[in-house]
Amino acid sequence: MRGSRRLRFARGWRIARVLLSTQYAYMLEYRAEIALWALSGVLPLIMLGVWSGSEAAGGLGLSPERLSRYFLSAFVVRQFTIVWLVHVFEEDALQGRLSPYLLQPLHPLWRYLASHLSEQATRLPFVVLIMAIFFLFQPAAFWLPTPGGFLLAVVAIHLAFLLRFLLQTVITMLCFWTERAAALERLLLIPYLFLSGLVAPLEAFPEGVRAFALLTPFPAMLSFPAQLLAGEPVDLAGGLITIGVWAALLLPLALWLWQAGLRRYSAMGA
Amino acid sequence: MLRRFWATSLAADLEYQVNVLIELLAVAGNLAGSLFVLSLLFGQGGSLGGWSWEEALVVLGLYTLLDGITSTVLQPNLSTIVTHVQNGTLDFVLLKPVDSQFWLSARTFSPWGLPGVAAGFALIVVAAARAGARPDGATVAAALVLLLSSTVILYSLWFVLAATSIWFVKVWNATEVLRAALVAGRYPVSAYPVALRTFFTFVLPVAFLTTVPAEAILGRGSAPWLLASLVVAAFCLFGSRKFWQFALRFYTSASS
Numbered sequence: 001m002r003g004s005r006r007l008r009f010a011r012g013w014r015i016a017r018v019l020l021s022t023q024y025a026y027m028l029e030y031r032a033e034i035a036l037w038a039l040s041g042v043l044p045l046i047m048l049g050v051w052s053g054s055e056a057a058g059g060l061g062l063s064p065e066r067l068s069r070y071f072l073s074a075f076v077v078r079q080f081t082i083v084w085l086v087h088v089f090e091e092d093a094l095q096g097r098l099s100p101y102l103l104q105p106l107h108p109l110w111r112y113l114a115s116h117l118s119e120q121a122t123r124l125p126f127v128v129l130i131m132a133i134f135f136l137f138q139p140a141a142f143w144l145p146t147p148g149g150f151l152l153a154v155v156a157i158h159l160a161f162l163l164r165f166l167l168q169t170v171i172t173m174l175c176f177w178t179e180r181a182a183a184l185e186r187l188l189l190i191p192y193l194f195l196s197g198l199v200a201p202l203e204a205f206p207e208g209v210r211a212f213a214l215l216t217p218f219p220a221m222l223s224f225p226a227q228l229l230a231g232e233p234v235d236l237a238g239g240l241i242t243i244g245v246w247a248a249l250l251l252p253l254a255l256w257l258w259q260a261g262l263r264r265y266s267a268m269g270a
Numbered sequence: 271m272l273r274r275f276w277a278t279s280l281a282a283d284l285e286y287q288v289n290v291l292i293e294l295l296a297v298a299g300n301l302a303g304s305l306f307v308l309s310l311l312f313g314q315g316g317s318l319g320g321w322s323w324e325e326a327l328v329v330l331g332l333y334t335l336l337d338g339i340t341s342t343v344l345q346p347n348l349s350t351i352v353t354h355v356q357n358g359t360l361d362f363v364l365l366k367p368v369d370s371q372f373w374l375s376a377r378t379f380s381p382w383g384l385p386g387v388a389a390g391f392a393l394i395v396v397a398a399a400r401a402g403a404r405p406d407g408a409t410v411a412a413a414l415v416l417l418l419s420s421t422v423i424l425y426s427l428w429f430v431l432a433a434t435s436i437w438f439v440k441v442w443n444a445t446e447v448l449r450a451a452l453v454a455g456r457y458p459v460s461a462y463p464v465a466l467r468t469f470f471t472f473v474l475p476v477a478f479l480t481t482v483p484a485e486a487i488l489g490r491g492s493a494p495w496l497l498a499s500l501v502v503a504a505f506c507l508f509g510s511r512k513f514w515q516f517a518l519r520f521y522t523s524a525s526s
Contacts, residue, residue, distance in 0.1 A: 056314070
């Protein structure tokens with residue numbers, strides 16, 4: 001028994017390595033595009049500009065350094081939690097490219113997950129560059145997180161990414177039934193934008209709105225890891241539990257929709 | 271000619287009624303979110319960069335209006351330049367007895383941006399009235415001229431970026447960067463720190479897109495800004511024209 005489990009683990013490891021390295025090589029081809037995508041995530045930095053000049057920030061006791069750190073962290077978290085599954089999957093399903101993936105002895109979602117992770121690796125140097133330019137203009141905001149805090153933040157960013165990936169997988173599976181899955185994703189992006197803490201720190205929300213936002217999965221996808229990265233005091237257990245509960249809800253739903261969707265799937269020529 | 275262009279695309283698009291619902295929801299959601307964030311920015315205080323709540327709403331209305339125009343005309347048209355270059359069909363466009371820049375910029379029209387245009391317009395009118403604007407003939411004329419010049423500036427920025435696809439086929443992302451940076455136009459430019467304010471006035475003319483027309487609507491417009499806006503608009507339009515001619519010199523069609 002133990003031997004076979006080790007064998008399975010070794011096989012999984014080999015598949016992961018091959019998938020990641022080929023997808024990484026593939027993504028490197030799109031360096032220029034990915035650099036532009038990275039740059040198009042400037043929203044938190046623009047919001048930093050508005051917030052730092054506003055009277056509201058002073059009223060809430062948010063110092064300029066704290067704002068800078070929070071929004072720069074939000075920028076970084078956003079960069080590494082971007083999910084574009086629905087757009088590629090829609091095209092793959094439409095053009096019949098999904099069919100050969102289905103024949104392989106590997107769940108196609110692993111392939112998409114690997115390509116997202118590889119895209120993040122390609123993005124990393126550009127994000128570091130943008131951060132360097134930011135600190136050049138705002139040297140007072142520079143900070144080094146503690147090693148423990150940094151590790152926790154990296155883990156939280158990955159968990160936040162996985163949660164976003166799961167949520168979008170659920171939406172993506174609707175591709176099997178409707179042509180408007182991408183439009184639905186665009187609608188879902190609106191509450192994400194305004195409730196996750198991307199455009200305003202959650203502390204600035206009125207009590208009722210904050211309580212409502214915390215009931216949604218969105219703050220756990222951005223505000224929670226960003227606060228960890230910025231070194232702010234944060235409810236660690238609460239954040240992790242929120243991510244865990246939402247993941248436990250979404251994972252079975254995504255897998256069930258996948259099964260049900262496949263039965264309906266008829267690709268070109270099938 | 272525009273009427274004929276747009277009537278055909280409208281007929282094709284209205285096939286999808288669910289999209290109308292989705293688009294209305296998106297506009298309403300975005301507007302509600304923007305209002306919420308703006309209210310957070312005001313906090314207990316009464317101003318943002320020297321602008322009152324109602325005045326800042328005029329800026330937000332202008333942004334919504336211009337964003338609607340982007341989705342209605344700019345994006346659907348200019349995104350096709352990339353496809354034309356990729357497929358080599360740009361040749362057919364160049365052979366047509368219509369100015370190629372005009373054809374590429376105005377060929378289609380997407381009704382999905384219209385809810386945004388309407389919402390933006392309504393917000394401007396309501397907010398300006400509540401801010402106590404007294405629209406006389408001169409104010410309305412100045413506001414219309416400035417709105418036109420901000421549309422021209424916006425168009426030129428989009429067109430120049432889209433035209434670079436003559437060299438770089440994968441440039442479509444660059445317009446996403448532009449769209450992301452233009453979000454800065456949701457707030458009056460005086461709300462930003464000095465360095466960013468300078469950038470948004472002289473490098474990326476966001477100030478001329480929303481803040482300057484808003485000042486005119488509120489009756490605070492001044493002749494120098496009106497003149498500056500016209501000069502920037504004329505410069506941008508002329509620049510986009512020259513840039514297109516320059517880019518075409520590098521275009522070697524698909525067969526050559």
